[in-house]
Amino acid sequence: MATVAPMAPVTSQRNVRNDLESSIPKPYMARAMVAPDVEHPDGTPQHDARGMSVLQQHVAFFDQDNNGVVYPWETYKGLRKIGFGILFSMIGGLFFNLLFSYPTLPSYLPSLLLPIYIANIHKGKHPSDSATYDTEGRYMPVNFENMFSKYGKTEHDKLSLKELWDMTEGNRVALDLIGWIVNKLEWGAVYIIAKDEDGYLSKESMRGLFDGSLFENLAKKNARKDKKT
Numbered sequence: 001m002a003t004v005a006p007m008a009p010v011t012s013q014r015n016v017r018n019d020l021e022s023s024i025p026k027p028y029m030a031r032a033m034v035a036p037d038v039e040h041p042d043g044t045p046q047h048d049a050r051g052m053s054v055l056q057q058h059v060a061f062f063d064q065d066n067n068g069v070v071y072p073w074e075t076y077k078g079l080r081k082i083g084f085g086i087l088f089s090m091i092g093g094l095f096f097n098l099l100f101s102y103p104t105l106p107s108y109l110p111s112l113l114l115p116i117y118i119a120n121i122h123k124g125k126h127p128s129d130s131a132t133y134d135t136e137g138r139y140m141p142v143n144f145e146n147m148f149s150k151y152g153k154t155e156h157d158k159l160s161l162k163e164l165w166d167m168t169e170g171n172r173v174a175l176d177l178i179g180w181i182v183n184k185l186e187w188g189a190v191y192i193i194a195k196d197e198d199g200y201l202s203k204e205s206m207r208g209l210f211d212g213s214l215f216e217n218l219a220k221k222n223a224r225k226d227k228k229t
Contacts, residue, residue: 001018003015003016003018014149014150014151014170015149015150016146016149016150017142017145017146017149020038020141020142020145023038023041024036024037024038024041024141024145025041027141027142027145028140028141028142029141030134030136030138030139030140031043031054031138031139031140031141032053032054032138032139033049033051033052033053033054033057034049034054034139034211035054035139035144035207035210035211036139036141037141037144037145037203037207038145039203039204040207043211044207044208044211044213047211047213047216049211052118053122053136053137053138054133054137054138054139054210054211055121055122055125055133055137055138055139055210056118056119056121056137057211057212058209058210058211058212059116059118059121059212060118060212061078061212061215061216061219062074062075062077062078062079062215063118064077064078068117068118068119069115069116069117069118070097070115070116070118071097071113071114071115071116072093072094072097072113072114073093074093075089075092075093075096075097075116076089076090076092076093077089078215079092079093081215081218081219081222081223082193082215082218082219082222083193083218083222084189084192084193088189092189094114096116097114097115097116098114099124099182100116100121100124101114101115101116103120103123103124104116104117104118104119104120104121104123104124105117105120106119106120121137122135122136122137125137126176126178126179126182126183127173127176127179128168128171128172128173128176128179128180128182128183129171129179129183130143130144130147130167130171131143131171132144132147132210133210139210139211144206144207144210147159147167147206148203150167150170151163151164151166151167151170154200155200157202157203157204158196158200158201158202158203159200159201159206160199160200160201161191161195161199161201164187164188164191164201165184167187168180168183168184168187171183190205190206190209190214193218194209194214194218
């Protein structure tokens, strides 16, 4: 089962892992409600999936009133809670809802309120991503782990800003301009709020991004800071 083809140099430059089954049972099988990795084969401890897919969990943090619908002002509030400034949160609240509202609507008629329906968030999945979510919003452990084996050249469990850029370049799909832009914006935003003191985005932060636990942790951290202030 060769993973490197001599006539395709890119296959040796971007290695895939062949040892995952020793830590994760059936790493090739999509997980509906948990986001496991080698260090956390059962997913995030004490994280309540509430019956939602991993992609739905990723978005549910921004549903401020837990009604299954995310409006732009809720996206704004969520972005503020996890550490973004007022201007970015205003732009992000409008941008993300403009982008994902219509694909997730239960009808063909657009809404001026730009709601994002969490039940249909899988319809908002865009190309040129890491394929860690499948088209139904489940989580693929093998694709998550391969992000680090392919692009983590400095550290095996974290990515630098340049390595994140290389990852978004490597995942580009031909003629997918929107996907190229959105993918870079998403990872760039996460890097800003979740990078460590050495300028790396850790594997644990990236895994928490996928199931939404990163947002919960950042919100709690910022709330404690505000309380002390």
